Amino acid sequence: MLNNVNRKIGLILFLISAGYLLMSYQLPTYPYIPVDADAIPITLGWILLVLSVALFFSEDKDTEEQKAKRHIPKKDVKAIAGVFVLALIFITLLEVVGFFIMTALFIFSSSKFLGYENNLVNAIVSVCFPLILYSIFVFLLNINLPQGVMPF
Amino acid sequence: MGAIEGILTGFEVALSLEGILFVLLGVFVGTFIGMLPGLGPISAIAIMIPITYGMNPTLALVMMAGVYYGAVFGGSTSSILLNAPGISGTVASSFDGYPMAQNGQAGKALAIAAISSFIGGSISVILLMAFAPMLSSVAISFGPPAYFALMLLGLTAIASLSEGSTVKALISAVIGFMVATIGIDPQTGTARYTFGSTNLLDGIDFLIIALGLFAIAEVGYLIINRHKKSITDAKQLGSLKLSKQDMKEIAGPSGRQSILGFVLGILPGAGATIASFISYISEKRLSKNPETFGKGAVKGLAAPEASNNAATSGSFVPLLSLGIPGSGTTAVMLGAFLVLGVQPGPMLMGDNPEIFWGIIASMYIGNVFLLILNLPLIPYIARVLTVPRPLLISLVVVFSLIGVYAISFSTFDLYLLLAFGVIGFLMRMFAFPAPPFILAFILGGMMEQSFRQAMTSSNGDISVFFTNNISLVLIILSVLSFAFPIIKSMRQNKKEA
Numbered sequence: 315m316l317n318n319v320n321r322k323i324g325l326i327l328f329l330i331s332a333g334y335l336l337m338s339y340q341l342p343t344y345p346y347i348p349v350d351a352d353a354i355p356i357t358l359g360w361i362l363l364v365l366s367v368a369l370f371f372s373e374d375k376d377t378e379e380q381k382a383k384r385h386i387p388k389k390d391v392k393a394i395a396g397v398f399v400l401a402l403i404f405i406t407l408l409e410v411v412g413f414f415i416m417t418a419l420f421i422f423s424s425s426k427f428l429g430y431e432n433n434l435v436n437a438i439v440s441v442c443f444p445l446i447l448y449s450i451f452v453f454l455l456n457i458n459l460p461q462g463v464m465p466f
Numbered sequence: 467m468g469a470i471e472g473i474l475t476g477f478e479v480a481l482s483l484e485g486i487l488f489v490l491l492g493v494f495v496g497t498f499i500g501m502l503p504g505l506g507p508i509s510a511i512a513i514m515i516p517i518t519y520g521m522n523p524t525l526a527l528v529m530m531a532g533v534y535y536g537a538v539f540g541g542s543t544s545s546i547l548l549n550a551p552g553i554s555g556t557v558a559s560s561f562d563g564y565p566m567a568q569n570g571q572a573g574k575a576l577a578i579a580a581i582s583s584f585i586g587g588s589i590s591v592i593l594l595m596a597f598a599p600m601l602s603s604v605a606i607s608f609g610p611p612a613y614f615a616l617m618l619l620g621l622t623a624i625a626s627l628s629e630g631s632t633v634k635a636l637i638s639a640v641i642g643f644m645v646a647t648i649g650i651d652p653q654t655g656t657a658r659y660t661f662g663s664t665n666l667l668d669g670i671d672f673l674i675i676a677l678g679l680f681a682i683a684e685v686g687y688l689i690i691n692r693h694k695k696s697i698t699d700a701k702q703l704g705s706l707k708l709s710k711q712d713m714k715e716i717a718g719p720s721g722r723q724s725i726l727g728f729v730l731g732i733l734p735g736a737g738a739t740i741a742s743f744i745s746y747i748s749e750k751r752l753s754k755n756p757e758t759f760g761k762g763a764v765k766g767l768a769a770p771e772a773s774n775n776a777a778t779s780g781s782f783v784p785l786l787s788l789g790i791p792g793s794g795t796t797a798v799m800l801g802a803f804l805v806l807g808v809q810p811g812p813m814l815m816g817d818n819p820e821i822f823w824g825i826i827a828s829m830y831i832g833n834v835f836l837l838i839l840n841l842p843l844i845p846y847i848a849r850v851l852t853v854p855r856p857l858l859i860s861l862v863v864v865f866s867l868i869g870v871y872a873i874s875f876s877t878f879d880l881y882l883l884l885a886f887g888v889i890g891f892l893m894r895m896f897a898f899p900a901p902p903f904i905l906a907f908i909l910g911g912m913m914e915q916s917f918r919q920a921m922t923s924s925n926g927d928i929s930v931f932f933t934n935n936i937s938l939v940l941i942i943l944s945v946l947s948f949a950f951p952i953i954k955s956m957r958q959n960k961k962e963a
Contacts, residue, residue: 323896327637334644342656348926349918351651351658358647362640368633380897390690394891397689398884401863405880408871417868421860428692428856439857447868450517457519457872 324370335359412462417444476823492529496536555738562766586772590779615940642906678886727773731780745773794901
């Protein structure tokens with residue numbers, strides 16, 4: 315039954331719209347308000363529900379190029395996941411360690427992880443880019459970025 | 467303020483030292499980012515928004531307009547040199563531009579692109595100057611019902627923004643609208659879908675959506691293509707010089723297609739992509755030697771280039787005068803206005819004439835800059851294509867993360883950014899177009915408010931939308947604009963079957 319990609323996505327969207335509708339019906343309503351806060355969400359939920367059914371029964375008309383986009387080699391999935399994890403670490407430690415150190419570490423490690431071999435250029439960019447960005451934000455735009463363990 | 471006075475105010479802004487500097491900066495950065503494979507005007511504008519925090523809104527918006535048309539021009543460069551259009555609007559430029567580059571005439575192709583873009587940009591800005599104020603003066607009398615109908619017309623762009631399945635485009639838009647409902651409802655104070663989190667009470671910032679769905683999602687595909695070869699030697703470009711014959715050949719198509727591009731740019735959803743394709747096809751039909759198209763024809767490159775630049779100016783007409791975006795890019799541009807505390811629309815011309823006219827006047831200067839900056843600097847700017855992709859990927863990620871952090875100072879928003887990056891990547895993977903999402907996200911919130919205001923003022927009587935002449939006309943136009951592309955694609959499918 316779920317042999318076609320549209321069917322799988324249709325089913326997921328159906329569940330999402332059902333969940334959204336359930337939450338929409340639980341929104342509080344008030345008297346004397348012609349269109350309450352739940353009206354548009356309920357309408358949207360039903361529209362998505364209908365569209366998910368339409369998608370479920372529609373043919374997969376994607377071009378060959380589009381279909382090829384769905385097949386990502388395992389090593390690329392690993393590379394994407396790796397950068398994603400590095401970004402998560404960056405976000406988690408940003409306010410603790412500080413913008414400058416975290417950004418430099420992120421650029422260097424992520425570029426290296428993705429196969430950039432020239433360590434010298436990588437190191438120069440990793441240090442200069444956050445330095446320039448930090449100067450622009452802090453000194454030019456007066457927007458403070460987390461300094462973390464750094465003295466400035 | 468009269469039109470002449472307005473234009474003079476605009477030029478006063480655009481020709482001030484700061485004005486010139488920011489136009490130059492915008493055009494340069496736009497060209498630079500637009501040239502990077504995968505990053506188009508949407509990403510360029512979204513990435514640049516954080517830089518504008520705290521800036522004078524007029525100068526910031528003048529710069530952002532420069533980023534927009536600079537990025538459209540930059541996109542042509544990667545189309546011509548790499549056959550890798552950064553955006554769909556420059557795909558048609560690669561049809562003849564890339565074969566020219568393959569024949570060792572990359573420099574010539576880039577020069578043709580620069581000159582045709584200049585012609586397209588210049589003609590269309592004159593048209594913009596004429597049309598935007600006219601539309602503004604009509605729209606000034608709009609009440610909530612007409613505004614609702616206007617937003618509806620803007621939303622109908624979704625039907626034409628779907629490159630493949632209309633159902634997928636509609637799903638994308640509905641989900642974008644749903645995301646817009648997150649946060650406190652301004653009319654009743656009800657918290658919707660916040661799951662008890664205080665971080666979601668204000669709703670989700672549009673920049674998170676724009677950077678997530680476009681820049682971060684693109685990173686995924688940049689990672690997959692990280693080993694792709696790029697041009698490594700700028701010497702491969704060849705001469706930039708154009709012969710008299712070339713100039714003659716450029717003149718006709720550029721002039722004609724500028725006007726067509728502008729008109730198509732105004733229409734919701736049409737934009738640069740459709741404009742460039744229609745211009746390419748119409749120029750091919752007009753040509754005495756249509757067989758040369760696709761093999762490096764000068765006209766085949768000049769037509770889409772003039773047209774996509776003219777469409778860019780055209781798309782500013784509804785944005786500036788009505789405050790509604792007709793495309794994903796102008797939706798992000800509208801977001802940039804809002805971030806800076808400026809509400810585009812009919813009141814803009816009266817309330818902030820320096821912004822309204824400043825942007826228009828800056829386009830004249832921006833087009834000249836694009837030409838003088840790009841012609842001699844093309845060989846150097848093209849070196850951006852040699853930036854190693856692993857490094858580029860890391861920089862785009864950092865820039866997006868910091869851009870979001872600088873508006874909210876909250877790491878929660880950064881996690882959200884990554885989440886939308888994943889959503890954007892999956893959408894691309896399964897052919898769900900992202901522009902309807904962002905368009906519905908931006909228009910959805912405004913549309914809900916005008917709808918409810920109109921209904922409150924009429925005591926819940928829905929006929930308020932049909933008794934008002936303007937809203938009735940706009941609703942009819944919306945139905946037509948929505949149904950036409952769908953019927954057309956259904957007919958096409960039938961024919962193919």
